[in-house]
Amino acid sequence: MVIERDRSNELYDLFRQCTSSQARRQEAPLHSSNEVQTFNRFAQGVSRDIAAVSDKIMQLAKVARNQSVFDDQTAVISGLASSVKTSLQKLHDDMDTLETLKTQSLASQRGTGGNNLFRGNALKTSQKHNETVIDTLKSRLASTGQTFRTTLQSQSKTLRSNANRRFQFTSSDQPQSFESALFQEQEQQQQQQQLMSGNTNTQYYRQRLDAVRELEAAVAEVGEMFSDFARLTHEQEDVVLRIDVDVDRALENVNAGSNELIRYLSNISSNRGLILKIFAILFFFLMFFGFFVVH
Known part of the structure; x- marks a missing residue:
């Protein structure tokens, strides 16, 4: 005889717990x-x-x-x-x-x-x-x-x-002075222009x-601002070099593993030929003895 028991309250409690945990x-x-x-x-x-x-x-x-x-x-x-x-x-x-x-x-x-494994990862x-x-x-x-x-x-x-x-x-020697009175005024103008040009050049310099x-x-x-960043750049270059070395080592290991697999495959192939020969010999003897037993 089966005894019935109402477990609806337990089901409701479990449902509420699942709902609250999902909300969190x-x-x-x-x-x-x-x-x-x-x-x-x-x-x-x-x-x-x-x-x-x-x-x-x-x-x-x-x-x-x-x-x-x-x-x-x-x-x-x-x-x-x-x-x-x-x-x-x-x-x-x-x-x-x-x-x-x-x-x-x-x-x-x-x-x-929470502190579960998925959260930590x-x-x-x-x-x-x-x-x-x-x-x-x-x-x-x-x-x-x-x-x-x-x-x-x-x-x-x-x-x-x-x-x-x-x-x-812009620099030049002093202009030649003329003794003639006709060129005195022109010479003075040239000297004034040269002085003005000299002041302009001085200001320019x-x-x-x-x-x-x-x-x-x-x-x-x-x-000074980027000295730390330059150091970081050098450190990253060292990391890149180490990664290159690790990649080369991994490539060497992959090649070595490939060679081992090829050698294992060759061994299996040679053993397969031997097994086929053994089965062929056994089949021949079975056929031979079966033929004589039948006759």
Whole structure:
């Protein structure tokens, strides 16, 4: 005889527990996704800013190449250099902010959700992704800063060269004095023009000297700003070299494994021939003895 028992309450309790646990699982990713989305949006903004700075540096290099002795583009070059330096300083600060957002994102993800294996793997994957994004942006920013530094150094050399060439073109010896009274007035006018030209050249050289000093100061600031990023770039190069070595070793192991498989296949093939011969001999003896037994 079967005894019936009402277990509807247990079923309802189990259903409520499943519903509440599912709701908690749905709320946790929404909270963590906001932090992750903030990090991703900020990283995308930093990437766009780096691209914009690279375009400015290319424009600066183009203006510097097109500059000649009598085509002064110092004002344009100084404006672009100042804009790029300000943007690089902002990007340097943005990288610190990005590090803070990465820490907050990981902390929020650890604070929500369970401690199961899937959650732990998701946290490790997210942490690895964030670190890769930051390292990539740092590498791009370091490369951009190095390009800007090289451009400023080249522009500084160009300014010195143009100043020397202009000095050779504009400087001249004292004009020959004429004893005739007819040329006295003309000689005085020439001397006045030469004095005015000398004052203009002096002012020009002072401007070039100030421009060179500004560029050299910018080079020093950029060098100090990106010394850490340069170190990071060298470390990444070492990592890449180690990865190449590991890939070569893995390729050697794969080739060795392939050779072992081919050798094993050849052994199996030779054993297969031997087994077929044994079965053929047995079949022959069976047929032979069966023939004589039957007869």
